[in-house]
Amino acid sequence: MKQKDCIFCKMADREIPSRIIFENDFTLAFLDISPISKGHTIVIPKNHYSNLEVIPDYELSEVYKVVKNLAIRIHKKIKIDGYNVLQNNFVAAGQVIKHFHVHVIPRNNDDEKFRIKIPRVQASEEELEEIFEILKA
Ligand SMILES: [Zn+2]
Incomplete structure (x- = not known):
């Protein structure tokens, strides 16, 4: 399952070159x-799925197994203090390429990356209760 004009599909098909650090049947x-x-590093399923909501569970688990293994490899082989695992869905969340993908982003204690101050406000009991009623299973 590939989509025309998808850069990640083209990378999976080797139509566009990339520096591949891991590959298996699914990822x-x-x-x-x-x-x-x-x-x-970016980890993708070889099949085209636009976001988290449509990737089959099995392929999702395969992608995250690779994310875990590469995170460990990156942490061991590069001098870093930690890493972020980031996965964006839809434009509002910063998704640019509409082929499901997971970022592994090496971090250091003093790198100042993502140090923007995101405002957070303590929710009221009423607000929490309202959203709890909507979301609970
Ligand atoms: Zn694609």
């Missing part, structure tokens, strides 16, 4: 060409 992992930090 491909490659270095981001516009990295947030050295070693910034």
